[in-house]
Structure formats: structure tokens, C-alpha cells
Amino acid sequence: MTKVNTPLGENLWFDGELLYSLTIDNSTYNLFPQEIPFKLPLKKCSVVGNGGILKGSRCGKQIDEADFVIRCNLPPLSSDFIPDVGTKTQLVTVNPSIIDKRFQNLLWSRKSFVESVKVYKSSYVYMPAFSMKHGTEPSLRVYYTLADFSTNQTVLFANPNFLRNIGKFWKSKGVHSKRLSTGLFMVSAALSLCEEVTVYGFWPFQIDLKGKTISHHYYDDVPPMTGFHSMPEEFLQLWLLHKTGVLRVQLEQCDTASSNQKPH
Template sequence: MKYELLVCREKVKQFFDPRSNISLLQSQVKPGDRIWFLESHLFWHPSVTVSQNFHNMLPSRPPLENKHFRKCAVVGNSGILFNSGCGKEIDTHDFVFRCNLPELEGHERDVGTKSNFTTMNPSVMFTYYKDFAEPKLKERFIKRLRRLEGGILFIPAFVAKSEKHHVQWTNDIILKHNINVRTAYPSPDMEKWIRRYWKSTEYRVARPSSGMWMYTFAASLCDEVHLYGMYPFDIDRYGRNIKYHYYDPRPFATMYGGHDMPIEFQVFKSLHEKGALRLQTDKCQASR
């Protein structure tokens, strides 16, 4: 393990340990308990009541308990992956993190198929599946969940009350269709822990994105961390235009939800130069 990655791992542990803190557990709450959302308003702080179904979805043991991996990939969704030919290389990693339930079908050559740990912002239910306005959209969502094939689905369920029904829909679908996936729901405190960690570093990132969350987890669990699809620009180093996401025509932006992606890219670039990760921003060797 590179020294800089070891330093990162030890410092992360001062704030939280993904092996034990990655999700709320059944033993930590019970049906009827209230959980407060991270968002707050001037005169009130919204909460949700833990249902029996939701309690059943919580893991009984930490999903990453006692886990350690030699080589991990953290895969973002930048258009830089389009025609990259990185799929086979990504799938050689011992553990693969993916961000925000991205589309894989039709893109396997560029992004691979392995999905050990996948985040899903509940907002994707509207952004990409239009709240199931058409039956085929619901079918596509179910098919996408099935491709996780026993992997961990990490759902930030307590960020905004407005996403409560999307979390419930997802859980209901997993149960009704007997989808083979392990669910994990970070405590509302998780965002505080990660923010405090990054503010304690020389980089002082104000609001880390899900990609930065995944790197933080990987740095704590893996001897090597390779980043793919973390490129928040609309032109590559050869002057070619690239899409915001490799799988959709969403308008390009460097700021989404308060995350400053170009600043995060500079952080990753600095960590790459120090040997704490390997940042892939070109075609992979197998495709050349």
C-alpha cells in the first residue's frame, strides 16, 4: 500500500469506519422510532417514522464488516468513459464501487458489469425513471436493480423528506420482486462525518459528492484505489466534446446539488500525484 493512502486510511478512521458505520442496523432502531432528516427548515426539522418493512430492510450486521480488498475501482459516470474501452479493466478489480445507479446495459465495453457497491440517490427515480410515468420505465428500473446481483445498494434515505416516497417505492419493489440485493442506509450523521474528515484535510472540500464518498470508503478498505469516470469537464485533453454522463443526454454542468466537481477533480488529481489513488482519464490500454 502506498504511504499516502495509508495516511488517508488512518485519518478517516478518526471520523468513522466504513466497516462498522456504513449503514444503520436493525439493532440501532426499532419500528415506530423517528429518524430526523438531514435537511432542516427555519421553524421545523422533518422526520420519518421507521416502518416494519423498512426495519426489515436494514442489515442485521454491517455490510462491510471485516472486509479488506487488494484493488478497488471507484467508477463515476462522466462522459469521459464513452468509447474508453475500460470495461474489462474495471471488472478485474476485487471490489467495484459505482455512483448513483448508472446504466450499464449497452455500455459494458466502456464501464464493465461488476457492481459490488452501488449508491442510489432517491432522486434518480424521477430524473431517469420519471416516477414510472410509463410501465416500461418501471420495468427498466427493476431490470437495473436485478443487475446488482447480490451487491450492496447504498441509499441515502435521510437527506430530504421530499424523497421519502422514492425510498419507499424502491424498498417495496425490492421486496415484491424478490430482488437479490443487500440494502444499506447511511445514518444522517454519515454526511457530517465525511464533511468533517474532508474539512480536516488540506483540501477542505465543503460538500463532498457521492464520488468523493466512495473514494473515502475505498481508501479505508482497499490497498489500491483506481478512479474511472471522474472527469467533470465537457472537453477532453484532445479537445473533443464529451457528455455529462456516458449514458444520457443530460445537460452539462460543473455544479449539481451544491457539489463543486472541478474542485473535487483537482483533489483527485493531487491525490493521484501523491500516489493515494490512480486517476484514469484516458482510454484504457486494452482499447488502444
Template sequence: MSTSKDNNDWLARIRLPVLLILPTFVILIIFSYNGVSVNRIRSMDEHDEMMTRASFCASEGNQSSHDARYLFSEWNEEAFLSLRKKVEKYFKLSKSIIIYDPEVKFVNMSFTLRPSKLDRTHGITPQCTCAVIGSSGLLLNSSCGKEIDSHDFVLRTNLPFIRGFENDVGEKQNITTVNAMGAEILANELLVYMNRTFNGEQRPTNETEDEKKGRLALQRLKDLKRAILWQPKMGTREFKVVINASQEMGLKFQVAYTTTSTVRASSRVWRTSAPSTGLILFTAAVTFCDKISLYGFYPFHTDRYNNTIKYHYYEDVEFNFDTNVHKMPNEFLKLTELHKKGAIRHVTDRCEH
């Protein structure tokens, strides 16, 4: 009985201190937990900021004419990151360029607005140096081919002709666009060619002009090899015709589409109502590439030496830059300003070797 009484007395003696200390202990635990949470949130914020500032370029290493990093001695990282921040406010890469895995057949391409793992798609890998190639006649006799090909990643507009122009425009291509009108023309040209030659027949000696266009269209698609063909505007029926016909003929290029309006996003970035395909392609490049060179973005009929130049380096067509809906001269001024700030390289002259 004495032992029981002693135990009760001991419990009575510690009850009050425990009741006084326990709330404080609980509060300390809560504050400690919250402190960890706050620190964790803070570290996540710092990580996000670090990722925003992180460069996709590895150590500079030994640079040479085969490595385009040597071209960017005047690159202004702060100016470029400011540009990227502005672009990423409106232009979402993960929704803008969705690439089907190479082995996916056309019949399994749903072009869904919400792709899942079942769709077998992926995005673009971040790059250090990129060359974005327009189609201005300024590229003719520029000798920029080797310089262009020295970039890690080369983006081209509207499936241009490359064969025969390699010295001036290079031959490397990782992604090329095709706009809605281009897809329609391409689909029609391919269908004409397939109807005449694909069923085991050899190309006729009396090839018509339309058949010639189809043959050349097929050649441009073949020259893509394993590169990506991207329609930056919402997919059209004609684009799907091109993809289906190309796979039927055994071509292996990759297919990319968008689930958002890249036109609207680019319009908001640059405050223009109708951005050109070239400007949309450049806008996309800003989101995944650090050091960007532009070639062939020159919407004028004469160069700085007052020499007449073509609209496209690979064809003779009439074009009025002043009345065109895209307002390319205004786009040129915006790109030139970025060049002056060191955010990008905007090449408007011959290349030196």
C-alpha cells in the same frame, strides 16, 4: 499446658514479622496486578494501532491482468493510511452502510436508526482493491472495462446504464448508489411500467416514452443481480417504493441504508458544503478498501486531447459544472492531489492492455 504455652510463644514471635511483611506483600500484589493491567491496556493499544495499519490485501502472489493489484505499483501506503485516518475521524462506516440480509422482505425492513440482531443486517467486508466508477463521458471508448472488473470490489454511482457499455465501464458491480432525486425518478418510472405491464400483460407495441423509461429502469435494477443498492443520504419514501416494487417483481438485489448524515461527514472530511454522490461513495470506500482506482470522475466538457465529451457516458444531457451546487471541479482537484501522492489511482485516460 507446656505445649499450649510453646504455641503461644511461637505465635508471639512471628506476629510482629508477619504484621511488618503483610502490607508489603499486599502492595506487591497490587502493583503486580496493576502492572498486568497496564501491560494489557498497552497491548490493546498496540493491537488497535496494528489494526489501523493492517492491510486488507493478502500476499501479493502471482499478479496478472485479472488481479488489479498489478496496477498499484506506485501505491503509497503511508499516504493512503493518512487519508484513511482523516476520513475515519468523521465518516463512520458501521453507521453509514447498513445492509439487510438478502432474504429479508421489504415488510420487515424497519430502516431503524439503531439496528439490532433482530433487524438481520450486516456491514461491508474489507477489500483489497476497489474501483469507484463515476459517470463521466470520458469513459466512452476508454476500453477500461476489463481493468475495472479486475478489482475485487466495484462501486458505481447512481444506478448507471451498464448494458452496451461493458467494454468501457465493465459489468461487475458490488454496490451502487441512488440519490434522492434518482430514487424519485426511478419510483415514478417503475410505477408507470408496473401499471401497464405487470398484471400479466405483454409490453404494448405502442409503448410510450414514460413506459420505455420504466422498462429501462427495471432493466438497470435487474442488472444489479445480487449487488447492493445503497441510498447514501437518509432514506426517502421514494427509495422504499423502489425496494417494494422491485421485490414484488422478484428482483434479488440487496438493500443498504444509512443511520447518519454521510453528507455532513463527507463535508467535514473534504471541507466542502455539498459533496457529490460520487465523492461520498469514494469517501466510504476509503474506510473499507486499501487500494482504490477512480474512473469517470472528470467534470469537464473536453478531455486532455481537446475532444468534446458528454456529461454522462450513457446519455445526452446539458450540464454546467461551474454553476452546479456540488463544485465538482474542486472535487476533481482534491482527487488529483491524492493521485499525485500515490494514495489512490485517478484514471483520466484510456486504459492500456
């Protein structure tokens, strides 16, 4: 959301709660940058999901070679994971539910949150503040917390009109779910911002291409919420884009990857 595409006085409809809207007043308008704060088009972009297929992939170097790296939902970037996922981050998403579950909605101590985002250095923090009514307050708290602590991060708010249109697009392609995953939203954004897109860590199955059992995430094996996303349907769409050359889906180890890789 920018001052250009979301003018003062606009009646903004939330994309996740169709009956709720917000009139953009001065206090909200002043949270937005004047325009998109990075030079377009971006050249080479990496969109990094959190799938267990990244574990042991040795893709960190290749991910970091991109000009712009997008990561999803504050993933850990500790030294154990760097060879597989890299460290470079230009934009990291944060779902409001993470602020609730991991940081008590920033109602108590805010320092742990500030410390946790230092690993992303001078990145943009991207939040869907105007998707669901209950997500607005924690998103604004993130904005003011990072401002109060004078961190290197800049908060950007997802435009609900963009999220709504992307949801309709993928539904027309056969992705039927309560809501798209953050990953698919970010791949969609990257395709509109970047000349070349490679996606990593997008693999919704319990075994890899060689039949080896893998964890749900590269950092843990906590299963996803059921009935919310439709990851296999999303992956099929990404694979179709891969096959037609729109983007590249990285599934094998980066030092042994084959251009003719095929999912089982």
C-alpha cells in the same frame, strides 16, 4: 446503516435537513442488516463515475478486475458501453430523485424499475434514505419493491452521520458546494473500506487530456444542475490524493495509460 450502529429508539438527524429527525422504530430498524454485509477490508476497488472521459477509454476489463466495483446512480451498462465501463457491480447508488424522474416514484408500474436493475445482478443498492425528508419515501419504496419481486439486489441505506462527517471533512479541504457529489461520497467510502482504490470517469471538464471535446456523461451530454455540486474543486482533491499515492485516478485509455499522466 446497521442494527449495530443505529439502535432501536435512536433519534436520527437527517444530514441534508438539519431541522428534521426520525426516531428509529421497529419497522425502520428491521430494514437494516445486523452489520456491514461484506467482509472488510475489501482489497482492490473500482469506483466508477459517469464522466464522458470514459467513452472510448477501453477500461471495462480493468474495472471488472477489481474485487469490488462501485457505480453511481443506475448508469447504463448496455453492450455498447461494456468495453469502456465493464459490467461487474457490487454496489450501485440510487438518488431518490432518479426514482421520481425515471420511475414516477414507483407509484404506478414498478416492473420497469425491477427490470432496469437486473443488469447489476446481485449487487447492493445504496440509497440516502435519511438525508432529505422527501427522499425517505421513495427509498423505502425501492426497498419494498425489490423485496416484493424477490430480486437479487439488497438495499442498504446510507448513514446520515457518515454523510455529514464526510461533508464536513471535504469542506475543510476547500470543497465549497451545496452538497458533495455522489461520486465523492463513494470515493470517501471506498477509502475507508478498501486497501486499493482506483477511480474512473471522474473528469469535470469539457475537453480531455489531448484537447478533444467530450460529452458530460459517457452515455449522454445532458449538463448537470448548476449551483449544486462543485466538480472542479472535487476533482482537485482527488488529484491531490492521486499525487500522494492514496488512490489512483484513471484518465487515459486503459491500454495506453501512463503512470506519469498530468491533467491540463
